Amino acid sequence: MREIMYRDAIREALDEEMERDENVLLLGEDVAFIGGNFKTSVGLYEKYGDLRVKDTPISEAGFVGMGVGMALTGLRPVVELMFSDFLLVSADQVINQMSKIRYMSGGQATVPMVIRAPIGAGRSSAAQHSQSMQAIVSQFPGMKVVLPSTAQEAKGLLKSAIRDDNPVVFFEHKMEYTNKFDIDDGIELIPIGKADIKRAGEDITIVATSSLVMKALKAAEKLEAEGISCEIVDLRSVVPLDRETIIASVKKTGRLLIADEAYERCGIGAEIAANVMEDVFYWLDAPIARIATPNVPLPFSPALEFPIIPSEDKILEKARALVAPTA
Amino acid sequence: MAKKLVKKQYQGVYETMYKMRRFEEEVFEFYKKGMMPGLAHLYLGEEAIATGVCAALNDDDYIGSSHRGHGHLVARGANTGMMMAEILGKKSGYSHGKGGSMHIMAMDKGILGANGIVGGEIPIATGAAYAALYRGTKQVSVSFFGDGATNEGTFHESVNMAAAWKLPCVYIIENNLYGISVDIRDVTNTNDLVDRAKGYGIPGAVADGMDVEAVYAVAAEAIERARAGKGPTIIEYKTYRWQGHHVGDPGDYRVRRDTKEKEKWMKRCPVAAFRKKMLGSGIAESAIRKAENAVEAEIQEAVTFAVDSPYPDVSEAFTDVFTD
Known part of the structure; x- marks a missing residue:
């Protein structure tokens, strides 16, 4: 066990996979000379050179599409988008090309490609640099959608994503980059599609993604002191969705709270609630609840931003309400 | 040094052009007879371009298509039966009926896919060129698209990167003058779209897209240049489509500048012109007929294969989304 920053766990995963497989390369805005806007590729340009760690022009559709072409012809590109908001600039290449080519070709083609993109609010980055795109991306078939929580997940899941023969969109949380986590020394690959029970409990299941896993764990500590036992399920990926783990947990606790930072409308919470309802309906002791970003563009001022985004306090509040005896 | 088609290539080049012509005529028949689901965008009239460009490629080169x-x-030698089967939505098609006319892909022929999004394949073909450079394989990637795609952002972004990094890519503009009904001359303020090459600091060439020899000459030079590591070229071929945008479009809007526009272009049929050229070069009519008969036999076989092939089972709608 050792301590590591989340961003360094990302860098280690990239470095180890590039060392292991010469077909792996990294491209995106500012990834090379300065080692990434969030310092997730520091030192890789010096180690692997200009052809394998490529600074691109500000051409998101162009370089994501080039990644598709590289993947079709046998490379394993990791394409970094500086903010997940920029997925929209490259949307055709992500949605109509990358994720559909295998199907449209009748299985002739594989597109082993990873798009890394930071999500999350909390930095006064306003409406075009704070969004969490996991819900919009998950709606389209043909790509896996991965959301690591701790540095351990960031490293283990990224290594798996790079080795996956399918397109993977890998959402890092920008508020976690400089946070420190304990990580196993010889880290294993973490399989994509398997949720992880981060804390076992009896009274309520909290399914959380990304940074909200850590917030849910903190909330669970406080709730424990109040006599509420929380089971925290780290979803790890929206596609594929590990229904079994969620269903088994809800059958045990009888209550489900879903916490994800994408917009609420047509969001991850809505999807999971509908998806598991048939299986958990008769085990539920309370309606399913969700925490998400409300349907307004993310505001700039901290006075406006912090009160509305998902938080530990909101988890505490919703969890208490779900467990409180009804009149 | 300009390369020229030599006489021993004539027969093969003509066969390819004639095959395209007959292939598309049969596809049009499928539509008229109500046998074809959806639509198809016919290449009739533009045969010299794909033929001339691909004649200058190696077997392991890549192409992106539109x-x-x-x-x-x-032109790349894809199986015509499997192509037709795909167009009819049959299980024996290249994509087992999942792609159709606009998404025929033949990875074994280096064909990275036709594409339903205008300009969508330009960065993909550019990425294949990057992969070739990365591996040092000396492969070249050719991106085919129409005049309309030159006004998509992907064109600019891709050519800019290819130029900056000297990628082995050749960009082929098939300027047939129209994006569905919109005349390129009404939405773009330049006579030659290839003028844009200057802005990227790369060579551009313009040639007659109805003359397969002219097509080949400029393509061969650009492909050779790309293979030698000297970077990309944009080539604009002036051409015309015999039909409308797709099989269901009469294309009768092409009269605004000249009511005889279509007629004039059709007089310059690239297939007939090259046939005449072959005869003039001393190739016997009988030899040409023999080639035409061989093509006809292949096309009829392809039609029969496609028509007789079964449709896929509905369960196949759920396969090939992911690979294991």
Whole structure:
């Protein structure tokens, strides 16, 4: 066990996979000379050179599409988008090309490609640099959608994503980059599609993604002191969705709270609630609840931003309400 | 040094052009007879371009294609039966009926896919060129698209990167003057789209897209240049489509500048012109007929294969989304 920053766990995963497989390369805005806007590729340009760690022009559709072409012809590109908001600039290449080519070709083609993109609010980055795109991306078939929580997940899941023969969109949380986590020394690959029970409990299941896993764990500590036992399920990926783990947990606790930072409308919470309802309906002791970003563009001022985004306090509040005896 | 088609290539070049012509005529028949689901964008009239460009490629080179892609596939030697089966939505098609006319892909022929999004394949073909450079394989990637795609952002972004990094890529503008009904001359303020090459600091060439020899000459030079590590070229071929945008479009809007526009272009049929050229070069009519008969036999076989092939089972709608 050792301590590591989340961003360094990302860098280690990239470095180890590039060392292991010469077909792996990294491209995106500012990834090379300065080692990434969030310092997730520091030192890789010096180690692997200009052809394998490529600074691109500000051409998101162009370089994501080039990644598709590289993947079709046998490379394993990791394409970094500086903010997940920029997925929209490259949307055709992500949605109509990358994720559909295998199907449209009748299985002739594989597109082993990873798009890394930071999500999350909390930095006064306003409406075009704070969004969490996991819900919009998950709606389209043909790509896996991965959301690591701790540095351990960031490293283990990224290594798996790079080795996956399918397109993977890998959402890092920008508020976690400089946070420190304990990580196993010889880290294993973490399989994509398997949720992880981060804390076992009896009274309520909290399914959380990304940074909200850590917030849910903190909330669970406080709730424990109040006599509420929380089971925290780290979803790890929206596609594929590990229904079994969620269903088994809800059958045990009888209550489900879903916490994800994408917009609420047509969001991850809505999807999971509908998806598991048939299986958990008769085990539920309370309606399913969700925490998400409300349907307004993310505001700039901290006075406006912090009160509305998902938080530990909101988890505490919703969890208490779900467990409180009804009149 | 300009390269020229030599006489021993004539027969093969003509066969390819004639095959495209007959292929598309049969596809049009499928539509008229109500046998074809959806639509198809025919390459009739533009045969010289795919033929001339692909004649200058090696077997392991890559091409990216557009919605008007049948000709490019035929030029690369794709199986005409599997193409037709795909167009009819049959299980024996290249994509087992999941792609259709606009998404025929033949990875074994280096065809990275036709594409339903205008300009969508330009960065993909550019990425294949990057992969070739990365591996040092000396492969070249050719991106085919129409005049309309030159006004998509992907064109600019891709050519800019290819130029900056000297990628082995050749960009082929098939300027047939129209994006569906919109005349390129009404939405773009330049006579030659290739003028844009200057802005990227790369060579550009313009040639007659109805003359397969002219097509080959400039393509061969650009491909050789790319293979030698000297970077990309944009080539604009002036051409015309015999039909409308797709099989269901009469294309009768092409009268605004000249009511005889279509007629004039059709007089310059690239297939007939090259046939005449072959005869003039001393190739016997009987030899040409023999080639035409061989093509006809292949096309009829392809039609029969496609028509007789079964449709896929509905369960196949759920396969090939992911690979294991």
